[in-house]
Amino acid sequence: MHSVSHSLKRMGKKIGLVPTMGYLHEGHLSLIKKSLELCDVTVASIFVNPSQFGPSEDYEKYPRDIERDNKLLKEQNVDYLFTPSADEIYPSGYQTYVEVNEISKKFEGEFRPNHFKGVTTIVSILFNCIQPDYAFFGQKDAQQAAVIKQMVNDLKYDIDIRVCPIIREYDGLAMSSRNVYLSPEERTKALFIHKALLYARKLIEGKETSPQTVVDNMRVIFNEEKSIKLDYIGIVNAYGFREVDLLEDGNEYYILVAARVGNTRLIDNELMRLQ
Secondary structure (H helix, E strand, O other): OHHHHHHHHHOOOOEEEEEEOOOOOHHHHHHHHHHHHHOOEEEEEEOOOHHHOOOOOOOOOOOOOHHHHHHHHHHOOOOEEEOOOHHHHOOOOOOOOOOOOOHHHOOHHHHOOOHHHHHHHHHHHHHHHHOOOEEEEEHHHHHHHHHHHHHHHHOOOOOEEEEEOOOEOOOOOEOOHHHHHOOHHHHHHHHHHHHHHHHHHHHHHOOOOOHHHHHHHHHHHHHOOOOEEEEEEEEEEOOOOOEOOOOOOOOEEEEEEEEEEOOEEEEEEEEEEOO
16 A cells, blocks of 8 residues: 555645445445545545444444445445555554544543544554545544544644535435444434434524523433433534534534434434524
């Protein structure tokens, strides 16, 4: 991969990277399409990263189908697929990690300790291997994108980070590789997540300026379905991912939700731009 990227750089090619853990869906493919639009060469990576999974999480059963993924990427005319093994990324004696201190402590960081440490480490490794000019991430993982932007800024990477909109199923469920874990009944219940986010959007568009009031009203939606176990609801400034006391015109905010539906943990969000 180093050799390929160096050769492309010598030719003056703009490289776009779409890092994934595989089991690709339309959300991933939307990132691929954006890279193909902006870059001369598109590299997709597939690596199920063990260092971002906790001991009780689903690393071993995380869905994998490299042949299917490879076929999809060929159909999209992706130039390169980078699929290193875990032993290549983390050989015996590996001991170097990259950690973003503040943004990574709340929300996902609180419920998944060391998750973002694993994310920033593998993304840093991929950046070093591929040397992209652009890297594309999905808005569904909004906090992850914010953490990576902070890392890129702090470590002075010359990489343009692009965050692309959430792609949803026909019924509003945010596309995720983990959706395959949901039973038909659980999938129906999972729609409460998007329902609550849309209700929050309606409240804010109706000039509600108190984040706490919006969150309280969202909790009422979830109280209708007791089987959904909330991890958190939060509203943060899109720049810096800080919680706010007041929603003000001219700013952008993420409304965040993480919840467990059966044994499946889902995250979703809504991006609000206040005029």
